[in-house]
Amino acid sequence: MEAFSTAPEHKLFNLLPAILRERDAAEGYPLRALLDIMEVQADALEADIEQLGRNAFVETCEPWAIPYIGALVGTTLLAGDSRVQDAASAEALFPELEGPSFVPPVGLRSRSDTLKTVYYRRRKSVLPMLEELARDVTGWAAHAVEFFELLVWSQWVRNRLRMHAVATPDLRSPEAMDRIGGAFDATCRSVDVRPPGQFEGWENIPNIGFFLWRLRALELPGITARRLGGAGDFRYHISPLGNDAPLFSRLRREGDEAGLATELHVPQAIRPAKFFGDLSAYLSLSAPRPGFAAFYGAPAGMGALPPAPEASLFITVDGVEVPPDDIRCRNLDGWSQPGPNQVAVDVRSGRLTLGAGRLPAGQVQAWYHQGWPGETGGGTYARTAWLTGETVPAARLTVDNSGDPGSFGTLGAALAAWTAGGRADTVIRIATNDTYAENITLNIAGAAGRFLTLEAEDGFRPHLRPDAPIRVQGVNPDFSVTFGGLLIEGRVEIPGSLGRLALVHSTLVPGGSIALPDPDEALPPPAPVPPSIRAAAQSGGEPANTELRIEMAFSITGQIRVPETSEGIFALDCAIDGLGVAAIRGLGAGPTSPGPAVHLERTTLRGPVFVRQIDMATEVIFDGEVIAERVQTGCVRFSYVAPGSQTPRRYRCQPGLAERAEIARIEAATGVPLTEAERDGLRARVRLRLRPEYTSETYGTPAWLQLSLNGPDEIATGAEDGSEMGAWCHLKQPQREANLRRRLEEYLPFGLDPGVIYAN
Template identity: 35%
Template sequence: MTAADQLYARLPAVIRARDAEVGEPLRALLAVIGEQADALAADIARGYEDHFIETCQDQYVPYLARLVGTVPLYDASTAQDDATALVEFDDLRGPRLLPSAGASARADVARTIAVRRRKGTVSALADVAQHACGFPVRLVEGLARTAWTQHLRHTRPDLTTTRLPTRLDSALAGTPFDRTTRLVDVRHPDGPVGWYHPAHVTVAVHRERAAALQRVPAREADQPWRYRLDPLGLDRPLFTRGNRTADLPPGLEAAAVPAPLRPALFEADLLAHPDTSAAGGPLPSPTTLYGPVGDQANAPAASLGVWFDDRFVTPTADPADLGQVHATVLSRRLDPWPAARPDGAVLAVDVRNGRVAVGSALPLPAVLRGSFFHGAAGLVGGGDYDRSGWLAAGEPDQLLTVAAHDADHTTLTDALAAWAAGPARHTVIQVLDSEDYALPAGITVTGRSLVIEAADLQRPVLRPAPADGTLTVRGDGTLTLSGVALDGRIATGPALARLRLLHCTLLPGGPRDQTGAPVADGPSITVAGPSPTLRIQLAFCLLGPVLLDAPADEVLLLDSVVAAGPATGTAGATEAVAGAGAPGTGLRAERSTFLGTVAARTVDASECLFTARLVAARTQQGCLRYSYLPPDDPARPAEASRTPRRFACQPDLAVARVLAADPQATGAARAALVDAEQRRVRPVLVSRHYDDPGFAELDPRCPAEIAAGAEDGSEMGAYCHVKEPQRLDNLRRRLDEYLPAGITAGITVIV
C-alpha cells in the first residue's frame, strides 16, 4: 500500500464518500503528496543501507574506505569501454558488455578489517596480493630461499646448497616454485632478480588464465591412435588448473597457479600415484593432476582427463569397474609422433604439445574426449568465461536449440534446414554444448536475420563442409555468430547487410589437416561481391586477415586481434585489413591489435596497436588516438604510412618529450635522439603464433608508453580490457600497507 492510499484510508468515511461524489479530487491531491512521501521513505531506507559496504551506493565506497583507514583500489567495473558496443549492439541482453577485470573496490573495503587481524603474516600477505590485483599469485620468501652458513649444533638441511636436485627441481629452477637455495642476491627484487635475500619478498603474478575445455572431442591425427586434444587440431601446451584451495601434496605446489603443465611435474604426479594407495587396496582413480576435471569433491586440482567415448581412462587397479577404461597413464614426448603405437595398455600424453597416443592393448575409441586447460591472455575468442550479457535479448520469431542431448535438434545442419523452411524473419539458434558441428557450404539470409550463438560458458566448433572450410554467406540479410570457433573462413556474397562476430575465433591460417598443417592459407573474412551497405562488426574476436575485394560500408573492430600472414610465421608482410586496389571501406577500431598492414578508405582508431604500415585513402577524415604506429623508414618513402590526424600516439609523443627535454640538439644529435627513442618505444609481444598462450600479448619488458599508453592508463591493443597496469598498481598499494617493517617487496609478472 502506497503512502497516498494510507493517508486516504485515515480520512473519515463521510469525507471519502463526499470526495467520491465529486470525482475524487481529494484522492488525486493525496496521490501527489503520497509520491513525495514515498520518495522520502525510499531515501531514508536508502540512507540506512548506505551505512554498510555490502549495500551502499557506489559513490559512498570511498567514504567507507576512509572510515576504516584504507585507500580505495581501482575498480574496473567503473570503466566505460563498452560504450560503443552498447550503441552498436542494442539487441543484446547487457546491461554491461565489458568483461570483469580485477578485484572489486567494494569487496576490498569489506575485507579490510578481517585481513588486518592477520597483518604481517605470510598467508595474509598472499591473500591481500591475490585479491588486490585479481591475478593468481605466488609469494616467494627470500628468507626460505637463501642459503645460510650452518651451525653444527643447529643445522638447517632445507637451507643448504648441496642437495642433489631431481628432474622436477631442474624443471622448476628459476620459477616461483624453485626448491633450491641460492646465495644472497642484494639487488632490488624486480623481475627475475633479487629473489634470494632474507629481507626480500617477491610477488610472482601469473597473468594468463587457465581456459577450461570440458569433455571436448579431440582431433584425430594422421593415424587412428594419434590425437590432438585441441578441438581445432593445434599443438597447444596444456595448463594446470590453478586451484589455490586444493590440498596439494609436497612437490606439486606448482599446480596451485595456472601455468604450463610441465612434463616433469606431470610425471612426478603419475609416479607418486602408487604411493597414495592403502596397503593391499585398490588405487584411487584420480591422481592429483590427472582425473575427471570438474569433479570438485574427488579431483579438485585435476588439470587433465581423457575419456574413450563415455568411459573415463583411469590408472586405477580395479578392472572390475566396467564403466572405466583401465590404462597406465604415461608422460611422453610425442613430437615427433612415434612410428608405432605404444606397447601395452597405456595412454601416452604429451602435455607440452597437447598430444595423446593410445597403446596397442587398448581398444580405439569412436570418439576420444578430453577435459583440460589452455592458457589465455584475456577474455577474447569465446570459451568458459561469462558472456551472459552478449546473448541475444528479447523474443525472436523463432528459437531453436542444438545439443547432443535434450535439445530441439542434435545437429546444426538440421536446425538450419528447419530455419530455412520456415517464414521467421528473426531466428536465434542456440548451441547448448561445446561439441563439433558441421555447417553447410553456404547460408542464405535474404531479408532475414539469423543468430547462431553458443550458450554461456560454452564454445562449440563449427566446421563448414568445403575442404578449405569456406562458409559462403549470401543474401541481403544479417548473420551473427556469437561465442563459437569457426574451423574455416567466411566469404560474403553481394548485397549482404551485416556480418557480426561476437567472441568468436576464426583460426588464423584457416583449418588444419591431420598433420597439423594449414589446408589452404588465406584470409578469415573475404568480401567478394559489391556490398556498399555491408557492415562487418567484430567484437572480442581472434581471427586472420580481413580482405575486401569489393567496397563495403564499414569494418568495426572492438577488443579484437587480427593476425595476418601464415599461421606459422610473422605478419609483417601481409595485410591484416585491406581492400583490393584503392581501399573503399571505412575502418573503425577500438582497443584492437593488428599484426599486419592495414588499408582502408578512412581510419578512426582509438587505443589500438598497429605493428605494420597503415594506409588511409582519406586523411582528412578520422583520427588516430592513444595508439601505436611504427615510424616510417626514411629510406623507403613509398612504404610510409598515411594516416589521419594523430593525438597522443606513440612513438610520436615519446619523441616530442625527448626533444623538448633537449631543445639544443640539432642536426645529427637530434636525429640520433629521435632514432633511439623510436627504437625504444616499440611493442614487444610474447608471441605472434596463435597456438601460444601469449598470442598478441604484451611482454612485461614492453615500454610503459605502450603498456600503459591507453587513455585510462591501461595497455594498448586487444587486451586493454584486462587492465593489467591498474591491477598491478592496486597490488603495489596493498603491499605498501601490509608489508612488515624492514621487508622489501618486488613484483614479477610471469610469462
C-alpha cells in the same frame, strides 16, 4: 508506503475501494492509467529508499559509496572496476544483446579490498596474509616467497640447524631441477644485492617475492580431441584445432586460510616432471586406489569413477572413462604408442596416443584447461550480457545432445528448420562443446526475417569445422548475421550482399586452420593465406555490400577483405592478425587497395592496414604500416602507429610522442637546438627501441599477443587510463600491479623490499 500493494501490477489502483475500481472500469480505466504513471515514480522512490539501506554496507552499496565506507576504516581507495568506462560503443553497436553492462570483469577489486581491510590489519605482516592480499587486490593467482629462506647459511651445530639451506642442490632429482628459476624453486643461492626485479635480485635478506600468474586456465569440458591421421590412427591432439599447446592446471584456492599456495593451486602449464611424479605416486598406492590423482580425475557425474572436482585433466574413449591407472606421462615428440590399454599424454605439447587395445576409437574427448590471457575469442567463460536478449522477438532453436524433441542434434538440422520456417528472425543457440564438421550455407535472399544469430549458450564453446567457407548467399542488404561465442576453424565469404556481420566473443582462426600436418605425409605446396572474412564488391553485375557493416567485439580474426564502398568495420577489444600480409584492405588488384572506413577501440592489428578513412582509433596497436586515403576527418589517439603511416591527426600516439620528448630533453640539457640530421638520428633510435613486442606471435599458444615484459613501457602503459594498448587493454594489468604495490606499502613489514614477479 506501508499500505503499498504487493500486487505485481496496478498496485496503487488495487488500493482503491472496489466501487471506484468498478466505476473506472465502466469508463475505460482512465483513473487506472493515471495511477499507473504515479506508480512508476512511487516504485523509483521505493527503490531509492531500499538502496539507501544497502549503501550502508560495502557488499551491497553503489560504487560511489565505496570511498565513503573505506574512509570509516581509514583505507585508501584503489583503482576499481567502477572507473572502467569502455562500454559505450558496445551498447550502441549491439542493442539486441542482453546487457545491461558490457564492461568486462577486469579484476580491480576495490570493493573486496575495502571489505577486508580490518581482516588484513588483524593479520598484518604474516606471509600467508600477504599472499592472500596479492591475490585479492590483483585478481591473479599469487605465491609469496621469503627469499632469505633460500640463502645459503653457514651452519653451526650448537644453533638451530637449517638443513634445507645447503649449498649443493640435488642434481639427481629431475623434479627439483625442473623447478629451478620458478616460483617454487627450493634450491639455495648466494646473496644477490641488486634490487628485486622480474629477472634478477631475488635472493637477499630483506626481499619478499610476489609471483603472479597473469594467464588464466580456461576450463574446456567435453572437447573432441583432434585425430592426426585417418580412421584407426592412435595419434591425437587434445586441442580441437590440431595444434600443440601445453595443458594447464586448474586454479584452486589454497588449502586453508593459514596456508600458502602450492604448484597445484596456480594456473600454469603442467610440468611433465610434476605430472609424472603425480601418476607415479598414485600407482604406488596399494589397491584399491582412490580413482583420481592430483592432476587427473573425472568430473562429477561421469560414471563409475569417483568425482574429482579439483582435477585438471580427464579423458574418455568412445564414452568410456580412462582411469588414472591407465594414464602414462610421456614425451610424444615422436608419437610413440603406449601399452595395449594405456593412454599416453604429453602435457607439454597437449598430445595423446592410444594403446592398441583401445583402437579403433570413434571419439576421444578430453576435459582439460587451456592457458589464455583473457576473455577474448570463443571461450567457456561467463558472458551472459553478450547473449541475445530474451525480449528480442525471434524463434529460438537449441542444438545439443539431449535428444529432447524440441532440440536438434546437429547445426545443419537447426539451419534446415530455419529455412523451412521461411527464414524468419531466429536465434540458434548451441549448448555443447562438440566439434561440428558441417558445411554451412546461409541463403538470405527473400528471407522473411531480418536477422539470424548463431551463438553458444553461456559457459560453452562449440567448435565449427566446415570443409568449405561459411557462405552467406543472396542479396538482402537489410539482413544481419551474428556469430556469438563460437570457435570457427574456417572463413566467412559473402558472395551476395549483406547488411551486417557481427562477431561477439568469437574466433575466426587466423589463416583458417593451425592444425599441424601429419609427419608421415608429404607437405602440401605453400599457398597464400586466405582471408577470414571476404565480401564481394559485385553480385549479378550490380554493386554489392554497399551497406555492409562488420561489427566485432572481443573477437579474433585473420585478414579482412571488404569493398571500399562498404559502410565500415567496427572493432572493439579485438585482434586482427594478417599473418605477414595486410590485416585490412580492399578487393582491388593492388596490394594496397583501400578498404572501408574503420572505427577501432582497444584493438591489435598485425600487418599493414589500408582503408578509406579512420573515423576513430583509440588505444590501438597498428603493428604495421597504416594508410588512410582521407586524413581530413577522424583521429587516432593513445595508440601505437608504425612509422611511415598516413593517418588523420594524432593525439599522444607512439612513437611520435616519445620522439618529441627525447628531442626536447636533449635540447633542454644542451641548450642548443638540434639540427634536422641530429633529430632524424634521435627519431631512428627511439623507433628502434619503441615497437610492440609479444610473448608469443603464434595463435594457439597461451600467451598469444601478450605484451612482452621486455617491451617498451610507453606501449605497456600508453592507454588513456594508463593501461596497455591493444587487444588486452581491458585486463588493466598496470593498474593491478599499481594497486598491489600501494597496498604493500601499508602491510609489508618495515625494512623489507617487495619484488613483483610475473610467472607467465
